[in-house]
Amino acid sequence: MKLQQLRYLKAIADNNLNISEAAQRMETSQPGVSKQIRLLEEELGVRLFHRNGKHLSALTPIGQQVLARVERILSEVSNIEHLTGEARHENIGQLRISTTHTQARYVLPAVIDLFRQRYPEVRLQLHQGTPRQIVDIAQSGAVDFIIATEAPTFPGQFVMLPAYRWAHCVIMPKDHPLATQTPLSLAELATYPIVTYLEGFTGRGRLDDDFKRHGLSPDIVLTAADADVIKTYVRHGLGLGIIAHMAFDPQEDHDLVKCPVEPAFSGSITRIGFRQDAWLRSYMYAFLELFAPHLTRARVDAAAAAPAEQIDEVFASVRVPTH
Numbered sequence: 001m002k003l004q005q006l007r008y009l010k011a012i013a014d015n016n017l018n019i020s021e022a023a024q025r026m027e028t029s030q031p032g033v034s035k036q037i038r039l040l041e042e043e044l045g046v047r048l049f050h051r052n053g054k055h056l057s058a059l060t061p062i063g064q065q066v067l068a069r070v071e072r073i074l075s076e077v078s079n080i081e082h083l084t085g086e087a088r089h090e091n092i093g094q095l096r097i098s099t100t101h102t103q104a105r106y107v108l109p110a111v112i113d114l115f116r117q118r119y120p121e122v123r124l125q126l127h128q129g130t131p132r133q134i135v136d137i138a139q140s141g142a143v144d145f146i147i148a149t150e151a152p153t154f155p156g157q158f159v160m161l162p163a164y165r166w167a168h169c170v171i172m173p174k175d176h177p178l179a180t181q182t183p184l185s186l187a188e189l190a191t192y193p194i195v196t197y198l199e200g201f202t203g204r205g206r207l208d209d210d211f212k213r214h215g216l217s218p219d220i221v222l223t224a225a226d227a228d229v230i231k232t233y234v235r236h237g238l239g240l241g242i243i244a245h246m247a248f249d250p251q252e253d254h255d256l257v258k259c260p261v262e263p264a265f266s267g268s269i270t271r272i273g274f275r276q277d278a279w280l281r282s283y284m285y286a287f288l289e290l291f292a293p294h295l296t297r298a299r300v301d302a303a304a305a306a307p308a309e310q311i312d313e314v315f316a317s318v319r320v321p322t323h
Contacts, residue, residue, distance in 0.1 A: 003077065005040040006070045008033050009048065013067050014140045017049070017056040072277070075141065079279035090282060091119050098127040098137045099147040101226035102202050103270070106246045107323070108147075111291050119283045130225065131200050141275065144284060147291075149203050149270045159304045160273040162315055163292040165322045168196075168207055168265040171234055171241040171248060171256045178240075183262040190216040193239030195230050198223045202244050203268040210265050231256065246323045269320070276304065294318045 011022035012033070019037075023030040041048055048063035049056045059067060085093055095115075099108065104126055112124065127137055131148055138146045138158065147163070170189060172179055178188075190211060197204045211218050221239050224230050227247035234241035234256065241256075248258050272291060274280065280300070288295040294315065303314045 001040065001043060002036075005036045006073060008036050009040065009067060009070055010074060012037070012049075012056065013059065017058070019056065071141070075275065075277045078141070079277070082279040082281055085281075092121045093281060093283065094123040094125065095145070095284060095287060096125040096127065096143040097145045097147060098129065098134045098143040100131065100134065100149075100202065101128060101228075102149075102244055102247055103147045104128045105226065105228070106244075106249075107270075108291075111287070114290050115283075115287055118286065122283050138273070138275075144278065145272055145274055145287070147270065147272045149268050157276055158273045159276055159300075159308075159311065160271045161288070161292070161295055161300065161303055162312060162320050163270050163272045163295070165267050165269055165320055166203075166245050167267045168203060168242050169245045169248060170259045170261055171231065171243060171253070172259065173235065173237070174255060174257050176240075176257075178259065179257050181259070183260040186210070186214055186261055186263055187216060189240065189261060190218045192219065193221040194218050194242060195222045195224070195233045195239045196220060196242040197230070198225050201225055202227075206266045206268055207242060210263075214263070267322075270323075292321070294320065 008022065008026065011026050012019060015021040015025060019033050020030050023033045026033065037048070044066070046062050046066075047060050048066060050058045050060055082093075097108075108126070115122070116124070125143075127134075127143055129137065134146050134148055137143055146158070149166075170184060178184055178192075196207065199205070199208075219239075222233055224233075227243040230241045230243050231247075231253065233239070245258075248256070272288065272295070274284075285297045285300060288300055289297070299314055299318070303311045306314055
């Protein structure tokens with residue numbers, strides 16, 4: 001049994017049993033991957049895949065069990081590589097982050113600027129995607145950190161740390177009739193056309209709950225995945241915009257105004273997470289603390305050692321900052 005065979009097995013599983021895509025991901029040939037999988041099956045004496053002609057149709061039951069163990073083995077191999085790499089070159093390596101547009105566009109630039117000043121030899125990879133895509137790439141082990149508000153739970157898989165709190169705000173052109181009305185009532189807001197996030201993006205679920213809680217049915221005329229698109233259509237007069245507070249830039253959005261709402265929108269928490277079995281290098285701890293100063297190494301380690309349902313208790317005495 002060779003380590004590369006195990007990598008091929010995981011690559012096939014990660015690419016929907018498509019050997020061609022797995023070979024491309026592994027930068028090798030399809031016949032080479034197929035041969036190594038056949039050799040692995042022969043050595044183990046079991047079929048890992050069901051086949052439909054030349055195509056793989058599903059993992060066999062034993063194949064599923066083998067894959068689960070292979071994932072743990074490869075995770076530990078990665079940890080060994082990180083450990084020895086840090087011993088050789090403490091401040092050289094890579095940091096892979098998967099996140100949404102809002103985080104990549106409005107929150108991370110300043111953090112990454114500071115991180116690059118401190119660790120110029122660490123290569124950064126920023127994978128931007130939808131919440132669903134973030135889940136998929138996180139589970140594949142292709143990133144070190146995930147950052148999201150609509151953060152899913154990964155029981156026993158990921159440590160999800162509270163990074164900062166934020167709330168939605170209403171935006172409109174400066175010449176809008178409501179621009180001087182402060183605060184704007186939630187009931188009146190619901191009578192106007194609204195442009196906001198797609199379901200599942202940037203706290204949209206909490207936003208819907210706020211309206212429902214007060215018996216209101218907002219007239220949402222357009223939804224989009226990111227705030228830049230929302231602001232574009234607000235400028236075109238399609239409706240009032242509801243965006244994340246940190247997505248409003250007074251300088252760039254000088255033609256718009258941000259209005260408070262009464263009662264205020266419920267707050268949301270953005271979290272940053274890493275695999276439970278991950279080995280965090282020194283510069284990874286540094287990134288966590290730059291992103292959220294309360295995420296010190298001691299607290300991160302304590303959270304990683306706690307059961308998933310008790311992670312927030314580690315930060316019970318800490319004031320999670322508001323953006």
